[in-house]
Amino acid sequence: MATANPTVQSAGPISGSRSFLSKLREGDEIARLITFIFAATVVLITVALVYELWTSSVLARHKFGLHFFVSEAWDPVLDEFGALPFIYGTLVTSAVSLLIAIPLGIGASIFLAELAPPRISDTLQFFIDLLAAVPSVIYGLLGIFIVVPMMRNVIYPALNKPFGFLPIFKGPSYGVGMLTAGIVLAIMVIPYIISVSREVLLSVPRDQREAALALGSTRWESTWKVVVPFARTGIMGSVFLALARALGETMAVTMVIGNTPKIAASLFAPGYSIAAVIANDFTEATGELQTQSYIELGLVLFLLTFILNGLARILIIVTTQKGSKVSN
Amino acid sequence: MKRTAVLLMAVLVAGGLVWAQGLLINGAGATFPYPIYSKWFDVYHQKNGSLQFNYQSVGSGAGIKQVTEGTVDFGATDGPMNDEQLKAYQDKHGSAILHFPTVLGAVVPTYNLSGVSGSLNFTPEALAGIFLGKITKWNDPAIAGANKGVSLPAGDIVVVHRSDGSGTTYVWTDYLCKISDEWKSKVNKSTSVNWPVGLGGKGNEGVTALIKQTPNSFGYVELIYAAQNNIPYGTVRNAAGTFVKADLKSVSEAAAGAAKDMPEDFRVSITNAPGKTAYPISSFTWLLVPSKIQDNAKREAIKGFLTWMLADGQSYAEQLSYAQLPKAVIEKEKKAIAKVQ
Amino acid sequence: MGGRLRWRKFVSNFMLTLTGVCAGVSVAVLFFILGYLLFNGGTSINWDFFTKLPKPVGETGGGMANAIVGSAKLLAAASLFGVPIGFFGGIYLAEFSGAKMAGVVRYAADLLNGVPSIVIGIFAFSVVVRPFKTFSTLAGAFALGLMMIPITLRSTEEFLNAVPRMLREGAMALGASKWKTIATVIVPAAYRGILTAILLALARVAGEAAPLLFTAFGNRYWSQGWNQPTAALPEMIFRYAGSPYEDWHRQAWAAGLVLLGFILIINILARTILARGIAAPRA
Numbered sequence: 001m002a003t004a005n006p007t008v009q010s011a012g013p014i015s016g017s018r019s020f021l022s023k024l025r026e027g028d029e030i031a032r033l034i035t036f037i038f039a040a041t042v043v044l045i046t047v048a049l050v051y052e053l054w055t056s057s058v059l060a061r062h063k064f065g066l067h068f069f070v071s072e073a074w075d076p077v078l079d080e081f082g083a084l085p086f087i088y089g090t091l092v093t094s095a096v097s098l099l100i101a102i103p104l105g106i107g108a109s110i111f112l113a114e115l116a117p118p119r120i121s122d123t124l125q126f127f128i129d130l131l132a133a134v135p136s137v138i139y140g141l142l143g144i145f146i147v148v149p150m151m152r153n154v155i156y157p158a159l160n161k162p163f164g165f166l167p168i169f170k171g172p173s174y175g176v177g178m179l180t181a182g183i184v185l186a187i188m189v190i191p192y193i194i195s196v197s198r199e200v201l202l203s204v205p206r207d208q209r210e211a212a213l214a215l216g217s218t219r220w221e222s223t224w225k226v227v228v229p230f231a232r233t234g235i236m237g238s239v240f241l242a243l244a245r246a247l248g249e250t251m252a253v254t255m256v257i258g259n260t261p262k263i264a265a266s267l268f269a270p271g272y273s274i275a276a277v278i279a280n281d282f283t284e285a286t287g288e289l290q291t292q293s294y295i296e297l298g299l300v301l302f303l304l305t306f307i308l309n310g311l312a313r314i315l316i317i318v319t320t321q322k323g324s325k326v327s328n
Numbered sequence: 329m330k331r332t333a334v335l336l337m338a339v340l341v342a343g344g345l346v347w348a349q350g351l352l353i354n355g356a357g358a359t360f361p362y363p364i365y366s367k368w369f370d371v372y373h374q375k376n377g378s379l380q381f382n383y384q385s386v387g388s389g390a391g392i393k394q395v396t397e398g399t400v401d402f403g404a405t406d407g408p409m410n411d412e413q414l415k416a417y418q419d420k421h422g423s424a425i426l427h428f429p430t431v432l433g434a435v436v437p438t439y440n441l442s443g444v445s446g447s448l449n450f451t452p453e454a455l456a457g458i459f460l461g462k463i464t465k466w467n468d469p470a471i472a473g474a475n476k477g478v479s480l481p482a483g484d485i486v487v488v489h490r491s492d493g494s495g496t497t498y499v500w501t502d503y504l505c506k507i508s509d510e511w512k513s514k515v516n517k518s519t520s521v522n523w524p525v526g527l528g529g530k531g532n533e534g535v536t537a538l539i540k541q542t543p544n545s546f547g548y549v550e551l552i553y554a555a556q557n558n559i560p561y562g563t564v565r566n567a568a569g570t571f572v573k574a575d576l577k578s579v580s581e582a583a584a585g586a587a588k589d590m591p592e593d594f595r596v597s598i599t600n601a602p603g604k605t606a607y608p609i610s611s612f613t614w615l616l617v618p619s620k621i622q623d624n625a626k627r628e629a630i631k632g633f634l635t636w637m638l639a640d641g642q643s644y645a646e647q648l649s650y651a652q653l654p655k656a657v658i659e660k661e662k663k664a665i666a667k668v669q
Numbered sequence: 670m671g672g673r674l675r676w677r678k679f680v681s682n683f684m685l686t687l688t689g690v691c692a693g694v695s696v697a698v699l700f701f702i703l704g705y706l707l708f709n710g711g712t713s714i715n716w717d718f719f720t721k722l723p724k725p726v727g728e729t730g731g732g733m734a735n736a737i738v739g740s741a742k743l744l745a746a747a748s749l750f751g752v753p754i755g756f757f758g759g760i761y762l763a764e765f766s767g768a769k770m771a772g773v774v775r776y777a778a779d780l781l782n783g784v785p786s787i788v789i790g791i792f793a794f795s796v797v798v799r800p801f802k803t804f805s806t807l808a809g810a811f812a813l814g815l816m817m818i819p820i821t822l823r824s825t826e827e828f829l830n831a832v833p834r835m836l837r838e839g840a841m842a843l844g845a846s847k848w849k850t851i852a853t854v855i856v857p858a859a860y861r862g863i864l865t866a867i868l869l870a871l872a873r874v875a876g877e878a879a880p881l882l883f884t885a886f887g888n889r890y891w892s893q894g895w896n897q898p899t900a901a902l903p904e905m906i907f908r909y910a911g912s913p914y915e916d917w918h919r920q921a922w923a924a925g926l927v928l929l930g931f932i933l934i935i936n937i938l939a940r941t942i943l944a945r946g947i948a949a950p951r952a
C-alpha cells in the first residue's frame with residue numbers, strides 16, 4: 001500500500017504498518033469501532049431475543065416439561081397448558097400447503113428455468129416476486145371473503161360427497177378450517193418454491209442437459225430425469241424455506257383457521273396454529289403461567305423455523321456449489 | 329437521496345408534533361359494550377374537544393390483563409374480576425382496582441338457519457346440551473320440542489363460541505353453570521374455558537361475523553350485535569318458566585333484585601334472576617378504574633367521564649339496546665367515584 | 670420403436686405444457702388478487718377514506734386517516750432504527766471485520782431474519798411496552814425496525830463486496846484513508862443496491878400486522894407523539910375484516926388496496942433502480 005504518510009512506521013504486519021495513533025488520526029480506527037458497535041448490536045439483539053424467550057418461559061417449562069409437547073389440554077381455569085393441538089394445527093396446515101404448492105411450484109420453476117426464453121422467464125419471475133411481497137393480512141382478507149365461501153360451496157361438496165368416508169374428509173363444513181388455511185398458505189409459499197427452485201435449476205450446468213438430449217431423451221425426460229435430480233437438494237432446500245415461512249405465518253392463518261384448540265382428523269375441522277393462538281390470546285393471558293406458556297409456544301415456533309431455515313440454506317448452497325464444481 | 333432524507337425528517341417532525349388536541353386516555357377490554365362505549369367516547373369528545381378516550385375492543389380478558397399490567401389507563405369487563413385477580417392487581421400496584429357498572433346488557437342465543445327468521449325458543453337444557461356437544465342436530469327433540477310448528481333442518485349445528493378471553497363468555501358460562509350441573513363440573517365458568525365443541529370467533533364481532541357467514545351456525549353474542557346485524561336471536565326460558573326474549577324491559581327486570589342488594593364493590597351476577605319476565609342471561613358490564621391515578625389530568629378526565637356517564641350518558645343506552653342502570657345503582661356509584669384518587 | 674417414441678414425445682409435450690400451466694396459474698393469482706382488490710377496494714376509496722377518522726361502531730362512514738399517518742410514522746421510525754444498524758453493520762462486515770466475527774454477525778442476522786413476526790412482537794412487548802407501561806408507536810417501530818435489520822445488513826455487505834477492487838485500490842493509491850475510501854468511493858458505487866434493499870425491507874414491514882398487535886395496539890384517534898398507541902393500516906384491515914359490519918368490510922378492502930398499492934409500487938421502484946444500476950450479484 002503506497003501511502004504518502006510521513007509518520008513513523010513501526011515494524012509489524014503489512015496492514016498494521018502504520019502506528020495506531022496515525023490510524024486514529026486518519027479516522028480509520030474510529031470508523032472501525034463505530035461500525036463494529038453497530039454490527040455487535042445485531043448480535044446483541046439476537047442474543048437478547050433468544051434469552052428473553054428462554055427466561056420468560058421458565059415457569060411453563062419447569063411446570064410442564066416435555067409433557068407440554070404431548071398434552072392436549074388448554075384450560076385456563078385449571079392452569080393446564082399443552083402445545084399439542086397447536087403443533088398439530090401448524091403441521092397439518094403447513095403440510096397441506098406444501099402438498100399444493102410443491103407440484104405447482106416445481107412445475108412453474110421448470111417452465112421458467114428450462115422452457116421460457118430469458119426475457120419471459122425474468123418477467124414472470126418479477127411477477128412472482130411481487131406475489132411474495134403481498135402482506136399476510138391481505139391474504140387473510142382474501143381468505144375470508146373468497147376462499148371460505150369457495151370452501152363451503154365448492155370444495156367441500158366436491159370432496160365430502162365422494163370421499164366423505166375417509167377420516168380426513170369427514171364431518172361438517174364450516175368454511176373456515178385447516179384445509180382453508182392450508183390453501184391460503186399454499187398461495188403464500190409458492191413464490192418461495194418457484195424463485196429458489198428456478199435459481200438452482202438454472203445453475204445446473206448445460207452439459208448435463210445436453211448429454212441427456214444427445215442420448216436421445218425427450219426434453220421432458222432430460223429435465224425430469226437428469227436436471228431436476230441434479231438440483232434435487234436445492235429444490236428440497238426451497239421446500240424447507242417454504243415450510244419455514246408457512247410455519248410462522250400468522251395473520252392469514254388466524255383469519256381462516258377457526259380458532260379451535262382441538263385435534264381433529266378431518267381437514268374440514270377448525271384448528272389452531274401456534275402463531276395464530278399467540279396473536280389472538282397473548283395480550284389477555286391472565287396469570288404468569290399462561291403468559292409464559294404462550295412465550296414457550298413462541299420459543300417452540302422459533303426453534304422450528306430456525307432449524308428449517310438452517311437446513312434449507314445448507315441444502316441450497318450444496319446444490320449451487322455442486323453445479324459450479326461439475327461444470328468446471 | 330437528499331430529498332428522501334428531508335421527507336423522512338418532515339414525517340418524523342410532523343409525527344412528533346402534538347396535534348394540539350390535548351389528552352389521550354387509553355382503555356381496553358370488553359367487546360360486549362363496545363358499541364355504546366364507542367358512542368359515548370365519541371359524544372364526550374365532541375363535548376370536550378381536548379379529551380380523547382381511545383378504547384380498544386379486545387375482550388374482557390385482555391382488558392383485565394392490560395389494566396393490571398398498567399399498559400392502559402382503564403379496563404372494561406363483563407366478567408367481574410375474581411378475588412385472585414383483584415389480589416394480583418393489589419399486589420402489583422399497592423392499591424385497589426374499582427369496578428364501575430356502566431350499562432346492562434343481554435347475551436342472546438343467535439343462529440343462522442335458512443327459512444327461520446323469527447325467534448326460536450330455547451330451554452336451558454337445550455342450550456347446555458348444544459354447547460356440551462350432546463345435541464348435534466338442529467331437529468333434535470330438545471330444540472324441536474320448544475318450537476312446535478317451526479320446521480327445523482336436519483343439519484349439524486355449527487357451534488360458535490369466543491376464542492379470546494371474554495366477559496360475554498363469562499356471563500354465558502355463568503348462566504350455564506347455574507342451570508346445568510354437568511356444565512359446572514365439566515367446564516365451569518370463566519372468561520376463557522375449555523369448550524367441548526365449536527369454532528372460535530374473536531370478539532363479539534368475530535362471532536357475529538362467523539354466524540352471519542356460516543349456515544346452520546349457533547352462538548352467543550351481546551344483544552346489540554345481533555340486532556345491528558339483523559340476525560335472528562332466540563328466547564330463553566327463565567327461572568320462572570317463561571320464554572323471554574331479551575329487551576330493555578326483561579333485562580331491567582333481571583337487575584331489579586340485584587339493585588337492592590348491590591355490594592360495595594359492585595361485583596354481582598344477575599344471570600337466571602327471579603322474576604316472571606326477567607331475561608335470564610343478563611349482565612352488568614363494568615369499567616375497571618384504578619383507585620390511585622397519578623396523573624392529575626387523567627384522573628380528573630376519568631372522574632369527569634364517569635360522572636357524565638352516570639347522568640347524560642345513560643340516555644344513549646336504549647337506542648343501542650342496552651338497558652340503563654337502576655337508579656339505586658347510579659346513586660351508589662356517584663358516591664363511589666370519590667374513591668378514585 | 671416409432672410408437673414408443675411417439676408416446677414419449679407426447680408425454681414430453683404434455684408435461685411441459687403442464688409446467689407452463691403451473692407458471693401461468695401462479696402468475697395469474699397475482700393478477701387475480703390485484704383485480705379483486707381493485708374491484709372491491711376501488712369502489713370504496715373516496716376522499717373520506719384518506720381524511721376522516723373512524724366512526725363509532727355500527728355507524729357507516731368515516732375513514733382511516735389516522736391509520737395511514739400511523740403507518741407512515743411507524744415506517745419512518747422503524748427505518749431510522751433498523752437501517753443505520755443494518756447499514757453500518759454491513760460496512761463493518763464488508764470492510765473491517767475478520768472472518769470469525771463476520772461469521773458470527775452473519776449468523777445472528779440470519780437467525781433474526783428467520784424469527785416469525787409474532788415472536789418479534791412478543792420480544793418488543795417485553796422490552797418496550799412493559800417497561801414504558803404503554804403501547805406506543807415506538808414499540809411498533811422497534812419491532813418493525815428489528816425486521817428490517819437483517820435484510821439491510823446482508824444486502825449492504827453484498828453490494829459493498831461487489832464493488833470492483835480497482836475502485837478501492839485506486840482511491841487508496843491516491844492516499845485516501847480507509848474510511849474516506851468507504852464514504853466517498855465505495856458506498857456511492859454500491860448505493861443503488863443498498864437503496865433497493867432498504868426499499869424492499871420497507872415494503873416487507875409495511876404490511877406486517879402481527880408484530881403491531883402487542884406494540885402499537887391501535888387507536889381510534891390521532892396518535893400524538895411517539896409514546897401513544899397508534900392505528901396502522903395492516904392492523905385496521907385485520908380488525909375490520911373480522912367484524913360483521915358491511916361498511917367495515919368495505920373499508921378493509923380499500924385499506925388493502927392502498928397498502929398493497931404502496932408495497933407493489935415500492936417493489937417495482939426498487940427493482941427498476943437495481944436493474945438500471947451496476948450489475949449486482951444475485952441475492
